[in-house]
């Protein structure tokens with residue numbers, strides 16, 4: 427049990443200075459001046475001068491590794507626990523990408539289970555870029571209903587040269603099956619959609635919203651910030667049809683493609699254009715392959731996208747773009763929790779899971795991270811590492 431004393435709590439709404447008591451993996455009690463009763467093994471964590479935030483949710487991570495687009499040696503490695511918790515992330519949704527052949531659903535589920543055993547919360551999407559989706563049981567709906575960790579489908583690729591070039595009705599069918607699978611299992615039934623550079627942009631999503639009865643909350647298109655055109659189309663989709671948009675954080679901020687929009691900048695653009703702060707999310711695309719550049723800006727090989735970029739962009743939203751902490755946090759906590767239908771995640775409230783991040787109030791540098799009530803990071807040092815991390 428931990429009693430976090432006197433931190434400024436962002437739930438993500440600003441609740442002011444408060445004490446938060448955790449036990450049994452949950453937030454048990456919140457209030458002013460809670461008694462520091464250490465007789466029951468309660469350990470006090472001083473939150474003075476710090477902000478307390480919900481643990482981050484990363485709804486798009488290649489936990490098994492991804493890439494492979496430059497041949498087999500460019501397949502990226504699996505996710506390590508310390509890369510997750512050091513960036514304040516306590517919940518991840520794993521997915522397959524371009525490669526749905528050598529990366530399998532069986533393997534994805536095993537990796538998700540392993541990360542859960544190591545201390546964080548994990549879910550997965552069924553499928554990969556491919557259409558028809560490569561599932562475990564042979565059906566999207568069956569995967570969602572029968573497999574506990576499967577909360578949706580993804581990342582289904584559209585408007586991309588690497589996609590299966592699905593027709594819009596095929597795409598609508600995937601969203602429909604995912605939605606019904608979600609309804610029948612009490613889960614989100616969310617389709618995570620990989621957006622490429624193609625000029626159709628969000629056309630298929632507009633088709634689903636306009637021509638079917640399916641609400642936009644069953645679809646989350648990602649990589650919306652990959653180009654200025656797609657960012658503008660995403661803003662229009664969110665404003666005119668109530669759509670949700672996801673911005674990718676793992677690009678190297680010092681070597682962005684000239685047309686690419688930094689995620690924190692994209693959030694600012696969306697909010698300034700009048701998009702609701704409930705309709706924008708960030709995800710890292712962690713463990714995907716990324717080009718690396720040398721000091722002269724020349725291509726120097728491939729690197730791996732980092733989950734900790736999620737926190738960096740949340741922080742840059744506040745410190746560089748001047749967005750209030752509540753709005754920046756919503757993109758990585760409350761909003762993904764709502765779309766993924768995870769009522770115990772993404773908020774600081776009594777009864778929620780004790781997934782918490784304590785950071786310096788000025789610099790937002792992470793001090794302490796709790797995942798399901800267990801201290802994973804303390805004084806900036808990772809205490810709990812993955813099974814094979816030294």
Ligand code: ZN
Nearest residue numbers: 523581620649
């Ligand atoms: Zn993608």
